[in-house]
Amino acid sequence: MSNKYRSRASAVIHKSMKDFERIGLVDKKTMRDFDRMCLTPIEAMPPEKIVAIREREDVSQAVFAFYLNVTPSLVSKWERGEKKPQGASLKLLNLVDKKGLDLVA
Structure with a gap:
């Protein structure tokens, strides 16, 4: 399934x-x-959770951004709460949370 x-x-x-x-x-x-x-709902992603996911995957903001196809600056803004991930980025973050970065590699 x-x-x-x-x-x-x-x-x-x-x-x-x-x-x-x-x-x-x-x-x-x-x-x-x-x-x-x-369908499984896509959950909002608070800044603390984004940081926790990135740290769990043991990657820098730049590497995390590369995998998500966004800029390192955007990842930084998500982690500080200045912006909220939306659309495809939010879906990818939810997938990475559940399956890890290997899923999007």
Whole structure:
């Protein structure tokens, strides 16, 4: 089972719903709503947690930034709480938290 689903049952049901959407039995809005219910939510990442993840992975801000495809300056701002990670960066941070940097390497 992929970690993106809340449970194995959610993964199976989600696949069926995607099939229904593909053949026109479920519209896009319903599918988006269903995705929100089925998929594991992406958690906000406070500065302390970002620092803890980076330190756990034993990398510098520059190396961490390289793996996340952002600038070292942005990582520094996240860690100081000046900016909050969003979008793809936040998703990657959640993945790195769960699976480690080897996942994105």
